[in-house]
Amino acid sequence: MLRYLPFLLVLALWIYAFIDCLNTPEEEVRGLPKVVWVIIILLFGEVLVGPVAWLVAGKARRAPVGGGTPAGSPRGRRAEWVAPDDNPEFLKSLKENKGEDKKDDEALLKDWEADLRRREDELKRRESGEDPQPPQS
Numbered sequence: 001m002l003r004y005l006p007f008l009l010v011l012a013l014w015i016y017a018f019i020d021c022l023n024t025p026e027e028e029v030r031g032l033p034k035v036v037w038v039i040i041i042l043l044f045g046e047v048l049v050g051p052v053a054w055l056v057a058g059k060a061r062r063a064p065v066g067g068g069t070p071a072g073s074p075r076g077r078r079a080e081w082v083a084p085d086d087n088p089e090f091l092k093s094l095k096e097n098k099g100e101d102k103k104d105d106e107a108l109l110k111d112w113e114a115d116l117r118r119r120e121d122e123l124k125r126r127e128s129g130e131d132p133q134p135p136q137s
Contacts, residue, residue: 010045010046010048013048013051013052014041014045014046014048014050014051016051017041017045017050017051017052017054017055018038018041018042018045018051020054020055020059021034021037021038021041021054021058021059022038024059028059028060029058029059029060030057030058030059030060031057031058032058037054037058040053040054041054
């Protein structure tokens with residue numbers, strides 16, 4: 001089993017580099033056109049030249065998280081995702097809707113309580129043998 005490990009590692013690197021190349025946007029590919037990189041990875045994959053060349057020279061790498069990015073990079077133009085509890089706009093929208101929701105909740109609670117009282121009264125009348133009143137709309 002251990003003798004197959006190098007072959008499996010080479011195969012895994014080959015597959016990873018191929019899929020990574022296919023999924024990489026055209027503007028992030030460096031040096032050669034994307035189609036040429038795919039051919040290089042496929043032709044020279046068994047000897048690891050193609051996949052290693054792609055990983056080292058073919059794909060533009062991003063700056064580490066928290067590091068500065070140039071203003072012209074695609075990452076610099078993209079809006080950063082912010083967690084809801086850190087997003088002031090989201091928190092503000094919660095505060096604005098709170099009063100309306102509270103009124104709606106109170107009205108719904110009063111309706112439920114009235115319905116519960118009506119059902120309890122009807123159940124007491126049934127148990128005591130009285131004729132239940134027709135349901136009121």
